[in-house]
Amino acid sequence: MQQSSQTAEQTFTDIMLWRPALKNFLTVFSPLFMAMDKLSNEMVTNFDLFALPACQPERMQNGISILADFNFPDLAQPLAHISAQLSGQLQALPNLQGNVDPYQKYFAQVHLSEQAILWRSIVTNDANILQELAEKLNLDAAILHFLAKFFFSVLLKALVTKTYGASDISKEWPWDTNNVWQQGYCPVCGAYPTIGWLDKPTIDERNTYLLEGGGRKHLHCGLCGANWRFLRLSCPNCGINESKELEMLTCTDNTHGESLDHCSKCNSYYPLVDLRERINIPHLDAQALGMLHLDLIAHEKGLMPLRLSFWNSFN
Ligand SMILES: [Zn+2]
Ligand SMILES: [Zn+2]
Numbered sequence: 100m101q102q103s104s105q106t107a108e109q110t111f112t113d114i115m116l117w118r119p120a121l122k123n124f125l126t127v128f129s130p131l132f133m134a135m136d137k138l139s140n141e142m143v144t145n146f147d148l149f150a151l152p153a154c155q156p157e158r159m160q161n162g163i164s165i166l167a168d169f170n171f172p173d174l175a176q177p178l179a180h181i182s183a184q185l186s187g188q189l190q191a192l193p194n195l196q197g198n199v200d201p202y203q204k205y206f207a208q209v210h211l212s213e214q215a216i217l218w219r220s221i222v223t224n225d226a227n228i229l230q231e232l233a234e235k236l237n238l239d240a241a242i243l244h245f246l247a248k249f250f251f252s253v254l255l256k257a258l259v260t261k262t263y264g265a266s267d268i269s270k271e272w273p274w275d276t277n278n279v280w281q282q283g284y285c286p287v288c289g290a291y292p293t294i295g296w297l298d299k300p301t302i303d304e305r306n307t308y309l310l311e312g313g314g315r316k317h318l319h320c321g322l323c324g325a326n327w328r329f330l331r332l333s334c335p336n337c338g339i340n341e342s343k344e345l346e347m348l349t350c351t352d353n354t355h356g357e358s359l360d361h362c363s364k365c366n367s368y369y370p371l372v373d374l375r376e377r378i379n380i381p382h383l384d385a386q387a388l389g390m391l392h393l394d395l396i397a398h399e400k401g402l403m404p405l406r407l408s409f410w411n412s413f414n
Pocket of ligand 1: 285286287288289290320321322323324325
């Protein structure tokens with residue numbers, strides 16, 4: 100049986116049925132997520148994009164992400180395009196309402212020298228890196244960071260698709276071959292994953308022969324869209340390899356395969372979805388946002404998200 104991959108909207112619709120309390124929140128972000136995917140896909144074919152470097156197994160075995168020392172060409176044009184195309188969806192976000200224009204003006208022509216600063220703040224997830232720049236521009240560093248993450252994400256997802264092929268849950272990525280990538284951070288951009296997933300059994304459809312039992316762990320990068328295989332009983336943050344330190348946290352009896360994986364040594368956690376318990380393949384970025392109820396529990400327990408995002412930073 101072929102399982103279909105959901106759009107962000109379809110995943111949000113499922114989650115809103117299961118957790119009506121999240122309805123208002125998810126309804127606000129659904130159009131933005133849909134627009135980002137559409138734009139990213141369009142840019143793969145309609146935009147004159149450069150390709151990212153090929154996967155080099157020797158570098159990757161040493162834990163060096165593909166973009167670790169990559170010199171991006173001038174991104175002013177794609178950033179301006181993305182910012183303009185997402186304008187309507189951003190205007191609708193309650194936390195930005197009435198405050199998007201000065202940022203759009205900035206992203207319409209980002210200077211080359213500032214692109215590297217934006218990139219560094221995104222990949223390390225540190226808004227403070229933008230403080231000086233924001234002061235110079237008379238903008239708010241946190242909002243600049245928030246928007247830059249969305250814009251770079253659209254661009255990176257297009258670049259990853261163009262270079263390594265479309266992101267399909269059953270695909271073997273170049274860095275999965277011979278398990279050359281063993282790290283808890285993204286093999287392409289170096290960011291920490293936003294969500295993990297356990298795969299379904301693989302069945303040879305012609306003679307219904309079970310090829311793999313499923314349940315292997317993968318991590319997903321919400322920034323560039325890459326996935327990679329990861330050791331089931333290892334912590335992506337501190338690398339500890341002892342099952343007694345790694346715990347799973349779930350919420351209800353009917354979990355829909357949703358849980359949090361957390362590490363009692365370093366106190367980090369990330370959401371995890373077991374695809375063996377799902378009929379359709381959820382949109383992973385929408386799925387991560389829709390597990391906010393578990394982020395709240397993690398926060399109460401004093402755990403830290405592996406990748407800080409706008410929905411899981413409670414200050
Ligand atoms: Zn990435
Ligand atoms: Zn840990």
